[in-house]
Structure formats: C-alpha cells, structure tokens
Amino acid sequence: MSERPRIPPKAYARAAAAGLGGVVLLVLPFYLERFWLQAGLFAMAAAIGAIGINLLTGATGQLSMGHAFFLAVGAYGYCALAGDGTDGLAGLGLPGWLAAVLAVGLAGLAGGVFSPIAGRLHGAYLGIATLALIFIGQHVLFNAHDLTGGYNGRAVPPLNLLGLTFDDSELLVAQVPFGAVEKLWYLGLALLLAGVLFARGVLRGRPGRAMNAIRDHRIAAGVMGIPVARHRAAVFVLSSMYAGLAGVLLALVFQRTVPEYFGMALSLEYLAMIVIGGLGSVAGAVAGGIFVALLPQVLNRYAEALPLVSAPGTGGIAPGEAARYLYGAAVVGTVLFLPGGLARLVARTPIHRPSGETR
C-alpha cells in the first residue's frame, strides 16, 4: 500500500456529474417558480428525515413507527423557542438560529428519553411501542394549547441567520426577487449536504459497522464486544435529531405547523421512503425521500393532464390519493422486484475496479 491508489476514471465521471448537479441545484432558484422551489424544499426536508430513520431502521434494524413524533418535536420546538409570545402562545423569543439548533437538540433529547423503552424491545414490539409515540404526540399537540396552538396550529417565526432573515421581505439577487423559499432553498441544500456527509461518515466508520452488526445479529455483535445497548440508544438519539432537523425545515417552509400533519400517515411515508430508496443506504434515503415527497406535488400540478387523476373534491382520484397508491405499490413492488431499493439499482451498474486492487 505504499503506492497511492490510482483513481479510476469512473470516479472522475462521478465527481463531474456531482459537480454539475450541484451547480444546477445552486442556480435553480433563479429560474424555477415558487411552487417548484417549495416542492423541492419539501423533498429536501423529507430526505433529511429519511436519512435519520434509515440510520435507525435500515442500518440498525430497529423498526420505528414514531418518526413523525420527532419531526413534530423539532417543528414545535422551534416555534416555541423562537416565538416571541405576541400571539398568546408560549415563546422564549430566542434568536432563530439558536432556536433551530436547540429544537434539534430537543428532538434528540426526546429520543433519549424514549430509549429506556426502546432499549428493551426488539422488532415488532419496538415498532408498535413507537406507534404509541404518535398517539401521545397527537394528544399533546391537540391539547397543550398554550404551547402548540391546538387544532389550528401556530405560526412559525422566520429564521434569521447572520443578519439574513428567511422571510418574504424581498431581496433582489441578479434581478431575481428572493423570497422565503429562494433563501430557504440554499439553507436546505446546505443542511441536506451536511446531513448526507455526516450520515455517510457514521455509516462508513466504526459506528456504522457496529450498527450493521447489531442489525444482522444482535447477540453476535454483543459477543464481539460491541456495546449494543449504547449503540442502539445513540442511534435512536441521532435519528431523532435528523427528524427534528427535518421538522424545523418543514416548519420554516410551511410557515405554519398544524398537529394533523404529524400523524401516523407521515410515519408510514417515511418508512415507505427508505424501503423504496434502499434500507441502510444514505443515497437511497435521499432518493426515496425525494420520490415520495415530490410525487403528490407533481401529480397535483399535472392533475388535469393525467388520466384517472382529478382535482380534489370532483369525485375522481385526488392527486394525494393517487400518490399514496403509487408509493404504496412502490413499497410492495420494491421488495418484490428490487430488494435493496433504488440505491441497489445504481450500484448494480458495473463498477470499474482499478486493476491493481486486491481484496
């Protein structure tokens, strides 16, 4: 290994493609209309959340149906910490960036509080116990009126970071008016990139190996000296923090948080994302998140042009329902025909190995 490994030409191609993709993503706010930027932001938030649940369910094998709860903790945590209390709801009036960071920490804390239960349960027991989180969460969101605004939810105070406020106060950049979504787009990109890199680092390093070992055989992993309980608790906290971050981003995009959104359907959506994308893979989580989040938006947009789909309330299949059919079928179909999900699809294309490599 004294010789520096040669970089295969494919790697250059991939780097070039990634670079090109990055540039396209960076210039998109100058060209796309608000609708698509918002859809893109939903996709980014979904991707971040999906990475979180994929670390937990995909890489460590801990089935969680409670992901929506942690998203809610992030979203409402941000509102409560950043709100200034003028709307009659509890608010600490912290600066936006600090509130966002603390909200993510709060979601992690919620995960940590639940981990004594999570640590004792396995498989289906854990899945159904986490289902309890959803219902507890919904109950609190609807009833803790001072904190959450109850049924009608509460307005989300805009984020400000380094003197820049992420609201609709217009900022002209190269003749293009930048509103909330344009500014948030860059924030979302940065957060997603950081989230991807961090999760990849975790998965490729020692913790990732340990997590996979726990998934594949918990007892064998313990015998090999992996502190199973500690890793499971840690990954639960990490996954909750990802969910919290996704929740904060979603809240900023929606500009209003309502309790109904954080129900069981959302948790199922996140599970669908990681199955479609590929269990245990970061790229898969991102792909699945984008697919599931964009599907209803695209169908909504082109409802008139599509057969069988019609606008909500006109009797046919509404776009939201059509999207659910599609990703429900995608979950079943993925496991049937493409175990490993979209991530496997990409990896299956032959990878050129450098000739000198020995395994």
Add this chain to the structure above:
Amino acid sequence: MSTFAEFLINGLSLGSIYALIALGFVVIFRATEVVNFAHASLLLAGGYFVAVLHEPLGFWPALAAGTAGAAVVGAAVEFLVMRRHRGADHSVLAIVTIGVDILLATELTRRIGTDILALGDPWGDAVVTVGPVTIAETRIAALLAAALLITAFLLAFRHTSWGVAMRAAAESQETAALMGVRLGRVSLGAWAVAGALAAVAALFLTVFPTPGLERGTSLAALKAFPAAILGGLDSTTGALAGGLIVGVVESLATGYQSDLAFLGRGIGDLAPYLVMVAVLLIRPAGLFGTKELARV
C-alpha cells in the same frame, strides 16, 4: 357504583372486540412470524363490505358475505404479496404489510369518503336495564359474539388438524415442513381467519353507540395493536387478556374523562397506548409472551 358497573361492562364488551382483532393479529404472527400492519385495513374492508351489502341482501347474509369477503382479501394479500417474499427478513416483511396497508386504506377511505355508513344491524339503539345498570343491546351482542367466536377458534386451534398444523408451524417452521405441514396453506389459512375475525369486529366497532363505519374506524382498530403487544405477540391467551385490559382501561378513562380533565380531551383514546408502554417497561415480552432466550 352503577355507573362504574356500566363502564366496566361496556369496557369488557369493547375489550372482547379488541381481543377478536388481536387474536387475528396473533394468529398471523404465530403462523408466519410476520407482524401484520395491514390489519386495520382488513377490518375496514370487512366493515365496508357489510355496509355496502346490507341493503340489497339484508343484514345477516351481508354479514356472512362481508366476513367471507374480508377473509378473501386477507388470503389474497397472503397469496399475491406475502407468499412471494417468504424467507425474506421479517422486519422487511412487516414493512411490506405497511405498503399493503397504505394501498388498502387509501382505496377504502376514498370509497367511504366523508360518509358515515350504517351497517344495518338489528339491535339499533335498544338498551337493556338490569336494576340500576343500563347497557346497550349491541354491547351485549358484541360480548356474546366475541366469546362464541373466541371459544370456537380456540377449540379449533387445539383439536382440528388445521389447528395442529398451525401450532406446529409456530413452533418450528422447518420441522413442521419436514413433517408434511404445508406452510403455504397454514399461512393462507391464518390470513383468511384473521380477515374474517376482523370483519366481525368491524361490525361491533361501528354499531351503537358509535355512529357507523367511517374512515376513522381504522384508528379504533389500531388499538388492537397495543392489546396484542401487551398480552404478548405470540400468545393467544395474551391477545384475550390484552384486549380486555385495553377495552376496560379505555372505557374507564373515557367514562371518567371529566375527572381526568387535566390530562386533556380524548384521554380514552390514548389510554391503551399508555398502558402498553407501562406494561412493556416491566415486561418487555408482554404479559404472556415467550421471553426471548438466547443460547450463546
């Protein structure tokens, strides 16, 4: 005291319905080791069949048809989807049932829409008064029907060759297969039975005092999950005990809601989950579940 008795009897009746649902859930788990998250949708399907058919057919034929229909849906899910995945990881299979659930639930809620469908049951809102205690006839019918079905099921489970095959498969799939048990049939049967039990449960979940079958009915059906889990996922006794506990707790929490006002509105719907979490903290395998033993 009489209100307490009413709450208790209503709770037992509700609990026996949860036990019916949980029993189906446990049967599928024992036969195939798969957690069926599509169970609430199976129930909704059964209820929907009865609701649609009771006008042309009359109530009792509609109930029979709905039960058969839900059994067919369950069997179809097994035959078309689960069977293709046999041997895959069980948590992946659980997620497949979530996919099935999304499909079924979307279709059914789209059909039901915002309507509240009546199931045309013969009991209506009649009540029976015994001394100071007043109980709806539907609750008594539910209790009797559930007791009858559960007894019949447990007898079949113990004495028929189908039941023996099912129990053998639950003990060890491989050994059972070597002894000539057809695992495909066992799991098909389990899904069909679970569907049929769920359809009957759907009837009693939607009769008086509940307004009727609506899209939210599956949320009520979901409470059978905590019931099955707190009893122990692989135990039929556990499903019965869990169902009754969940039913009684829910009924008492709803009944004494005004005394529990500090916990917020709708605490009754939450109570089953809180009880489940509390039980799991003390007994992670549920009350009657097999403790996981590992030989290293």
